[in-house]
Amino acid sequence: MTQALIQIRNLHFSRGRSKIFDGIDMDIHAGRITAVMGPSGTGKTTLLKLIGGQLKPDAGEIMVDGLNVHQLKRADLYKLRQKMGMLFQSGALLTDLSVFENIAYPLREHTNLSDSLIRSMVLIKLQAVGLSSAHHLMPSELSGGMARRVALARAMALDPMMIMYDEPFTGQDPISLGVLVKLIRDTNNALKLTSIVVSHDVDETLSIADDVKIISQGKVVAAGTKEEIKHSDSPWVRQFIDGQADGPVPFHYPGDTIEQQLLQDIR
Amino acid sequence: MKALINSVSRLGRGTIFLSKILAGIPQLFLRFQLVVQQVYSVGVQTLFITLIAGLFVGMVLALQLYYTLTTFGATDTLGMIVDLSLVRELGPVVAALLFAGRAGSALTAEIGLMKATEQLSGLEMMAVDPVHRIIAPRFLAGFISMPLLAAIFSAVGILGAYSVGVDLLGVDSGAFWSQIQAKVDFYDDVMNGIIKSVVFGFIVSWIAVFEGYDCIPTSEGVARATTRTVVHSSLAVLAMDFVLTAIMYQ
Amino acid sequence: MFRSIEISVGLFVGIGLAALFMLAMQASNLGSFTSEGSYQVSARFVNIGGLKVKSAVKVSGVKIGQVADIDYDSNTFEAVVVMNIEDKFSQFPRDTIASIFTSGLLGEQYIGLEPGGDIKLLENQSEIRHTQSAMVLEQLIGQFLFSKSKDK
DSSP states (O other): OOOOSEEEEEEEEEETTEEEEEEEEEEEOTTSEEEEEOSTTSOHHHHHHHHTTSSOOSEEEEEETTEEGGGSOHHHHHHHHTTEEEEOTTOOOOTTSOHHHHHHHHHHHHOOOOHHHHHHHHHHHHHHTTOGGGTTOOGGGSOHHHHHHHHHHHHHTTOOSEEEEESTTTTOOHHHHHHHHHHHHHHHHHHTOEEEEEEOOHHHHHHHOSEEEEEETTEEEEEEEHHHHHTOOOHHHHHHHHTOSSSSSOSSOSSSOHHHHHHHHHO | OHHHHHHHHHHHHHHHHHHHHHHHSGGGGGGHHHHHHHHIIIIIHHHHHHHHHHHHHHHHHHHHHHHHHHTTTOGGGHHHHHHHIIIIIIHHHHHHHHHIIIIIHHHHHHHHHHHHTTHHHHHHHTTOOHIIIIIHHHHHHHHHHHHHHHHHHHHHHHHHHHIIIIIISOOOHHHHHHHHHHHOOIIIIIIHHHHHHHHHHHHHHHHHHHHHHHSOSSHHHHHHHHHHHHHHHHHHHHHHHHHHHHHHTO | OHHHHHHHHHHHHHHHHHHHHHHHHTSSTTTTOOSTTEEEEEEEESOOTTOOTTOEEEETTEEEEEEEEEEEETTTTEEEEEEEEETTOOOOBTTOEEEEEESTTTSOEEEEEEOOOOSSBOOTTEEEOEEEOOOOHHHHHHHHHHHHHHHO
């Protein structure tokens, strides 16, 4: 197998006193869609920010395209980021710019293209997400699903080698959900991208992912191809995939049992 | 003790942040329309309340002082006293307080919301430094606007005092202006007022952008940061005013 | 869209600069007198009282200049006052008297000039020979009390 595009080795990260990652190893291969799944609050978004170099780990390293993200100089990190697209949960569009200007923004910042060339490139990207006639709208006029599609067009604007999706399916109606699933799969195949999808929506994510990683309580608890995960008999994986209320992740918040607490009240 | 360490580390973060902003300012001159846009939202939108407030403060000063001065038969000095109080003290200070309430809070809220909606992170991931593109233009715009607003406040205040003192109360127009010109010194009074307003503009803009950038990115965090901006920058302006006055008029 | 922003920002900066200009010129002493278009004369006084740099120089109550510099001559034990007088008031005889007066009982002090009868005129950098020092209130009261007690 070829070398992975992203290699994460022994990653430790904590926020305040709570440990988010406690020694994570992960390989993400080029040209595939990798889903990173796990319960809420396990730091999936944090993982993307670590890969993008926005946060610094306590220990461990992240190699992207052969470069150690956290030892790069600022200018090199910014150069690397031009090759990374990221789709934020809220879309993160600049609210004082129109849809067109939002997508043109990275082009204007990083290239010296003429206005007419930028215009055609923006319209092509918008066409790819089906919104070429919405270029004049302001972000406040967009629905949540449309905002994410615009953000996807913006993430693609510089033709990156990879796109990271942060919870792309959360809070979407079934139709926009279908649109997003189709868009993520199509762009990955058409542009030969590497995609990382962070999500806890099991069905949609499994329908497009090639590889799946499940993290919980700071560790990778399962990793493998989609088929391997689907047929895994690990109790962790089964609880997560099947959505069982109780299992390795307990239903009750850890601590004294209710009997003990009631007894304390009596005393 | 813990609160003390927290405040010290905030001060440190704020200073480091300030140095990043200042480092980003030279390249702004290549993209000056970013600054112009911010002068609009920071300065022009504060202009109206500054005009109204300045007019009323000048008129009230004229009324109050007139009745005090009549007991000494010194109403001719009305213009001079109003001018001195506005130019030295009230212009820079009140304009800075208005600026903190109107523009400073708006700056914090805007930047805080951009942080809460991941727009700042989004820029970083587009390999654009938000401190250079978003923060620095706002800071510079505040810094440019503040002395202008303070000057407008004082000028309008003097006109307000003129209309009350001369037109309403019957102070001699010539005495009003000649007393001003005889006693108000350009360097000691007007220049020192301008220096004050420049310092206040620096402080208020700094606190406002820092609070926005440093806030907890939730609606509650943004609301708290906005309140902190108004409280901290008002107190900082008053404290700095004492320090500057002590240095200038010792 | 952007044009209207430009216009309003331009207006704002324009008003701000106009206000600064007004403070500088109309509402302070910067515009009222400059050393350009003026000539200098000096005068020696035994006592200048509360006279300051930028105090007025007046003739018949009209302001014609201001004090530019005050120094002390330790050889003659006198104060040397240099004043700037506007060029258009250049017709002062040599024997003009310079006195230090007080405007009102507690007002500020200024230099009053009284033209004499000489045919020759004061020139730039020349010195006024005849001067009268400031009245010091304490001295006046002292003299008054002294003469009263002598009368008895």
